[in-house]
Amino acid sequence: MGRTPTGQTREQVFQLMRERLLAGQPPTVREVQEAFGFRSVQTARAHLEALVSEGRLEKQSGRARGYRLADAAVLLSGADRIAPPRLVPLLGRVAAGAFGLAVEDLEGYLPVQSDRVGANEELFGLRVRGESMRDAGILPGDIVIVWRLPSVEDGAIVVALVGEEATIKRLRRRGDRIELHPANPDYEVMTPDPDALQVLGRVIEVRRYLD
Structure with a gap:
């Protein structure tokens, strides 16, 4: 099986984070690693930090579950948007x-x-x-x-x-x-x-x- 392109994997990581955060269950970096089968926790962290750089996630320092959706509106469907919880x-x-x-x-x-x-x-x-x-x-x-x-x-x-x-x-x-x-x-x-x-x-x- 071919390797999944980095951009596609990152989008999958974002969708996982979005679903978990909207449900009030923020995952740890290690949980993201395990969910995608990454060989190291650094790979999961790199994807999350890239999403922060893109403005899609925000990070609260000093917390194991410190990621949250950015304050920009979250797209639900069409033009309907709500702020993240x-x-x-x-x-x-x-x-x-x-x-x-x-x-x-x-x-x-x-x-x-x-x-x-x-x-x-x-x-x-x-x-x-x-x-x-x-x-x-x-x-x-x-x-x-x-x-x-x-x-x-x-x-x-x-x-x-x-x-x-x-x-x-x-x-x-x-x-x-x-x-x-x-x-x-x-x-x-x-x-x-x-x-x-x-x-x-x-x-x-x-x-x-x-x-």
Whole structure:
């Protein structure tokens, strides 16, 4: 069997990367090597670096799975184009009830397709426990996608930090006072000391996975 031309192989490498990245499963260089049966990992790396030079991939230094689709639109069909999804960290859990200890244990990464925030804005995901936001459609086990912001508008659903404890609530301003409102009548409104309160960000998406 003849040897596959370099350009054709590189296109196949790009298609593999595109499919895996759009699925939120970025491969390592070694996984690319194994997928194509390259004799050395350097061959796989050379193809990936060439795709970076062509502007089709971007590389984040210091990460084993640091390649992503370039910010240029990804061709889907005809003239329809969408921006590639971003991989955002899934960090521990947040209480939707009483305050819970704010833990930022990295559980993995989530693909997020959002045109609501800029490319340089920070997003992160958190798992929800507790039922205080039940009537807002946020249930135990859900994942919320949070846009990290130092302050948010009145009425936004936020992740707020008080001391070392975090919670998810709807923020209301009452003069100089900030109230954290549940969406469940079984829970009380929280009125933390403003000096101890830090808004981590605004919830922009809720995800639920069915068994």
